[in-house]
Amino acid sequence: xTVKVITAKALHERMESGDPPFILDVRNPQDYDDWKIxxxxxxxxxxxxxxxxDADEGVYQLLPKGTExxxxxxxxxxxxxxxxxxxxxxxxxxxLEQGMLAWSQFYTPVTIVERAGLKLIQFHRLAKxxxxxxxxxxxxxxxxxxxxxxxxxxxxxxxxxxxIAHVMDTHLHADHISxxxxxxxxxxxxxYISSSEMEGAQRVFEPLEKHEIIRFGTVDxxxxxxxxxxxxxxxxxxxxxxxxLLSGDTLFVGGLGRPDLGGHAREWAQDLYExxxxxxxxxxxxxxxxxxxxxxxxxxxxxGYVGAQLGEIRKNNEIMRTEDxxxxxxxxxxxxxxxxxxxxxxxxxxRGATDVSVERATELEIGPNRCAVHxx
Amino acid sequence: MKADVIVDAKGxxxxxxxxxxxxxxxxxxxGQIMELQSTDKGSVNDxxxxxxxxxxxxxxxxxxxxxxxxxxxxxxxS
Numbered sequence: 001x002t003v004k005v006i007t008a009k010a011l012h013e014r015m016e017s018g019d020p021p022f023i024l025d026v027r028n029p030q031d032y033d034d035w036k037i038x039x040x041x042x043x044x045x046x047x048x049x050x051x052x053x054d055a056d057e058g059v060y061q062l063l064p065k066g067t068e069x070x071x072x073x074x075x076x077x078x079x080x081x082x083x084x085x086x087x088x089x090x091x092x093x094x095x096l097e098q099g100m101l102a103w104s105q106f107y108t109p110v111t112i113v114e115r116a117g118l119k120l121i122q123f124h125r126l127a128k129x130x131x132x133x134x135x136x137x138x139x140x141x142x143x144x145x146x147x148x149x150x151x152x153x154x155x156x157x158x159x160x161x162x163x164i165a166h167v168m169d170t171h172l173h174a175d176h177i178s179x180x181x182x183x184x185x186x187x188x189x190x191x192y193i194s195s196s197e198m199e200g201a202q203r204v205f206e207p208l209e210k211h212e213i214i215r216f217g218t219v220d221x222x223x224x225x226x227x228x229x230x231x232x233x234x235x236x237x238x239x240x241x242x243x244x245l246l247s248g249d250t251l252f253v254g255g256l257g258r259p260d261l262g263g264h265a266r267e268w269a270q271d272l273y274e275x276x277x278x279x280x281x282x283x284x285x286x287x288x289x290x291x292x293x294x295x296x297x298x299x300x301x302x303x304g305y306v307g308a309q310l311g312e313i314r315k316n317n318e319i320m321r322t323e324d325x326x327x328x329x330x331x332x333x334x335x336x337x338x339x340x341x342x343x344x345x346x347x348x349x350x351r352g353a354t355d356v357s358v359e360r361a362t363e364l365e366i367g368p369n370r371c372a373v374h375x376x
Numbered sequence: 377m378k379a380d381v382i383v384d385a386k387g388x389x390x391x392x393x394x395x396x397x398x399x400x401x402x403x404x405x406x407g408q409i410m411e412l413q414s415t416d417k418g419s420v421n422d423x424x425x426x427x428x429x430x431x432x433x434x435x436x437x438x439x440x441x442x443x444x445x446x447x448x449x450x451x452x453x454s
Contacts, residue, residue, distance in 0.1 A: 028426075029425065030425065031421065049390075049391050050398070050426040053394070053395065054430075073390070075389070075390065075418065077389055077391055078390050078391040081395075
């Protein structure tokens with residue numbers, strides 16, 4: 001028997017099937033606790049590869065026979081060593097090609113809505129919990145919060161036979177490197193972001209605050225840029241056809257964005273309060289909130305995407321009803337947790353202040369996303 | 377620190393630095409010191425984790441120009 005090597009895409013397909021594989025993650029426990037492959041039906045176990053070197057029978061008893069085991073490590077080398085050991089013992093094994101490195105760069109597009117004049121696609125970058133969007137109307141497309149691997153959007157545009165005309169970032173991202181500027185450059189599209197997010201930036205951009213309404217495709221597709229500060233001062237949300245709110249990192253399915261990454265937690269928390277109780281409160285319950293992150297894989301709904309109606313979010317999140325500003329501020333500044341890894345350097349890159357190699361970019365992005373905050 | 381054995385794992389990637397280190401440790405007497413040299417950044421956390429899970433002790437580690445050096449004292453067999 002030889003050990004099969006599967007791609008991240010193949011692993012994802014298996015995860016979505018009725019017969020998901022068993023994942024054996026052989027990285028060290030610290031890395032596993034920090035960040036691992038998750039899915040609704042996924043069972044995974046962590047046994048570091050070096051534990052297999054001192055062959056202890058007890059280790060093997062933790063693994064199922066008769067179920068496919070996918071061995072995962074950081075880059076693929078250690079997983080292969082362990083997989084070969086398991087293969088010799090008669091287990092059904094394969095390894096994830098390039099390990100977590102590949103998983104961190106895997107994207108899957110999900111169509112949220114498709115009707116005459118409007119198609120809305122949500123791109124899941126599962127390992128990072130990052131969501132980005134393509135809004136399509138009559139041969140033109142708008143891409144929102146593009147991640148660094150811009151080929152994913154170019155591929156989708158080709159498949160949909162559309163031209164990417166507008167590219168936007170809802171805010172200056174701190175947890176991942178934006179692909180917005182790069183994508184706009186490659187396609188000739190206009191790149192929009194709020195001016196206040198780009199102070200001191202060397203990049204050419206179209207100030208988003210100058211465009212209250214952006215229309216494209218059929219007149220039906222009306223995109224309103226609504227300032228929703230709180231996560232960052234220049235954060236905006238986009239309201240599409242008064243029905244879909246691309247809420248960036250301001251409002252999530254399970255809570256609000258964290259206000260602390262600029263070092264002005266209390267000040268930005270006040271902005272967040274204003275946003276929740278002045279800007280978002282008049283929006284009706286039936287508006288779909290489509291954020292730029294999920295904090296937990298369980299936020300992927302029955303239809304396969306991350307989103308919830310505003311009414312539901314209001315009902316499930318006490319913070320949305322906490323009108324006492326003092327209590328609100330305590331709550332959003334008190335529960336922020338660890339900062340995203342390398343966020344200061346990532347912010348500088350997204351502002352165009354520093355340039356890094358692809359290798360360095362990959363390294364900076366490895367690890368979990370920590371932009372969403374859960375207010376239990 | 378003076379080592380009783382030096383393991384050169386420079387240029388090797390995961391899992392080789394630990395595989396080689398483990399083999400070298402087998403040859404040592406309790407209390408003797410192994411020096412591991414590695415250029416694989418990924419091995420740094422793994423190596424510390426491995427030492428913790430065995431009965432050995434990480435005496436010290438340093439980094440010079442991309443080369444990591446770990447000094448490990450062999451512990452009692454468990």
